[in-house]
Amino acid sequence: MASYRTPLARARGLGAAKHGVTHWIAERVTAIALVPLTLWAAFGVLRLAAGDYGFAVAWISDPLNATLMVLTLAISFWHMHAGLRVVVEDYIEVALTKSALLILNLFVCGLAGALAVFSILKVALGGA
Amino acid sequence: MSDTAKHQRERPLSPHLQVWRWHITMATSILHRATGVALYVGALIAAAWAISLAQGPDAYATFKQVMGSPLGRLVMFGLTLSYFYHLANGVRHLVWDSGHGLDVKSANASAVLVFAFTAAATVAVWAIAAMTGAV
Numbered sequence: 142m143a144s145y146r147t148p149l150a151r152a153r154g155l156g157a158a159k160h161g162v163t164h165w166i167a168e169r170v171t172a173i174a175l176v177p178l179t180l181w182a183a184f185g186v187l188r189l190a191a192g193d194y195g196f197a198v199a200w201i202s203d204p205l206n207a208t209l210m211v212l213t214l215a216i217s218f219w220h221m222h223a224g225l226r227v228v229v230e231d232y233i234e235v236a237l238t239k240s241a242l243l244i245l246n247l248f249v250c251g252l253a254g255a256l257a258v259f260s261i262l263k264v265a266l267g268g269a
Numbered sequence: 270m271s272d273t274a275k276h277q278r279e280r281p282l283s284p285h286l287q288v289w290r291w292h293i294t295m296a297t298s299i300l301h302r303a304t305g306v307a308l309y310v311g312a313l314i315a316a317a318w319a320i321s322l323a324q325g326p327d328a329y330a331t332f333k334q335v336m337g338s339p340l341g342r343l344v345m346f347g348l349t350l351s352y353f354y355h356l357a358n359g360v361r362h363l364v365w366d367s368g369h370g371l372d373v374k375s376a377n378a379s380a381v382l383v384f385a386f387t388a389a390a391t392v393a394v395w396a397i398a399a400m401t402g403a404v
Contacts, residue, residue, distance in 0.1 A: 260323035
């Protein structure tokens with residue numbers, strides 16, 4: 142017997158998961174932000190590598206450097222979380238392993254990002 | 270050749286390492302993921318830098334000693350390559366997302382450009398590092 146449900150009723154709820162586009166756009170927007178930020182950070186690393194502890198403290202105490210470094214790290218960890226998430230979803234088929242790795246990815250990015258940002262603020266605000 | 274055999278030969282291929290001939294755009298795609306994973310480790314090293322700085326001069330000296338060791342320098346060199354590759358290929362992806370450069374000829378040309386930029390930028394940064402006493 143033919144179904145009484147209309148094609149629209151059958152299609153509803155089977156489409157996009159409603160948040161795939163957000164993830165895709167977030168990956169690209171963070172990528173665009175990271176182009177200038179990481180180029181700036183690369184030159185920062187060159188200067189920091191040549192300097193000692195005192196230089197690093199003075200460098201990160203500059204409000205501009207502290208702000209840009211916090212943004213670079215926070216957006217990097219955000220972008221990394223999005224990127225590795227796709228890698229895990231593509232290659233890991235076992236549901237439990239996949240879920241465990243996705244949660245681990247989130248926790249590692251969250252913890253490392255929070256530690257890095259807090260550390261920079263501590264030094265920049267004169268606590269070191 | 271029978272129709273069936275011809276049909277089977279021309280079946281579309283799924284992009285899989287065992288059935289696809291290696292080509293440059295395939296290499297750039299795989300390398301984008303590989304360098305992304307490498308940079309994940311790089312960001313954790315950056316976090317370790319910030320934490321060691323907040324812990325004080327001794328922890329910071331230890332961090333600099335580890336990163337200044339031959340192994341640390343090798344890791345930093347690999348991260349430099351990974352960074353410039355992921356940066357250039359990421360921009361290539363953003364251009365593709367805008368709908369440009371998607372034909373085979375342009376994609377092959379931009380792949381070569383990405384490799385050339387990666388090599389040139391890495392050499393330039395390490396030359397600057399050597400001149401400024403960073404390594």
